[in-house]
Amino acid sequence: MIITIGREFGSGGRELGRRLSEILGIAYYDQEIITEIARRTDLSERYVQEMSEKRPMYNTFPIHTGRSFYYMQNSPLNLSFSIFQEQSAIIREMAKKSDCVIVGRCADDVLRESNPFRIFVYAEMESRLKRCRQKAPKDEHLSDKEMIANIRRIDKNRSRYYELYTGKTWGDRLLYDLCINTTRIPVEDAAAMTAKIVKK
């Protein structure tokens, strides 16, 4: 049983994944993947995190490079591809080891041969803004406008990243078994509902 979750930023997709894994009693992979890539490559977790959410840019160079790393001889684009390949290999290993929920990272496409149950989570902007506010650090003082700009930027990066590595359109309903709007459906209900369907 493998479940992949694509999600708009601030829609509660990560929370859904965590709850779903708890209900089903299966593994939940998220930060673990980043940690494993960082371990294998000597890049910093933060850098890997950034590279695995954004489409690589030709005109930017890594700021933090960790220790020695042979990919560094190459362009950021190649580095990004290498990280993606490493990440995909790790995802496949993890999915082989046990049932799991994987959030983001094009896992729906990477694991397509295992026929995962594919969820996409989204919500209206107002709802996402509210969720982001609740999670924001106390010392962050962004206006609504700034926060919405951030949300849009992050989604744009996710969308471009997904398109670059899968050749498909992020959020296209046909790529998912279930698309859940968390504006009115509470995440805990969405998790309970999805667990029922997946267990069938």
Place this chain on the structure above:
Amino acid sequence: MIITIGREFGSGGRELGRRLSEILGIAYYDQEIITEIARRTDLSERYVQEMSEKRPMYNTFPIHTGRSFYYMQNSPLNLSFSIFQEQSAIIREMAKKSDCVIVGRCADDVLRESNPFRIFVYAEMESRLKRCRQKAPKDEHLSDKEMIANIRRIDKNRSRYYELYTGKTWGDRLLYDLCINTTRIPVEDAAAMTAKIVKK
């Protein structure tokens, strides 16, 4: 409790609606709406049916006009708008009378002030083709290619009709609370799942 269902042709949306209404023990409106419009306007049911799935064309004229009907003084476009207005009034009356499931007919938009639970049902073409084959009359001998062309044409009409009367994009995920792909999720499971969520 009002549930609206938009659906791609052949995706099982109507069946989902029927099952959902049975589980929840609430009314299911589909053909009843057409019958009621026909009764109120003296247009034939078949004609009303056609007019309420297609965007009106300027260059076609009604073939079947029933008996006297004052809208007939006007163009097909006006007639189509009049039918839509009549239909919307009926939908609002029905939704006021009792909890219900309504399939198609822009009901999500018509009833937006009642805050309905909005579902969109879709599926991969292969799955829709299979479903259409199962439901096709025995004496229908269409090739796969012809059937797919039919499915695409009907969806195009639904999409244009929806856009004309709501100004919104048919199937746009943000217009729905839940989008269900029936390629892998059986309709009975989808109905049971949705009933749980809606009852909350």
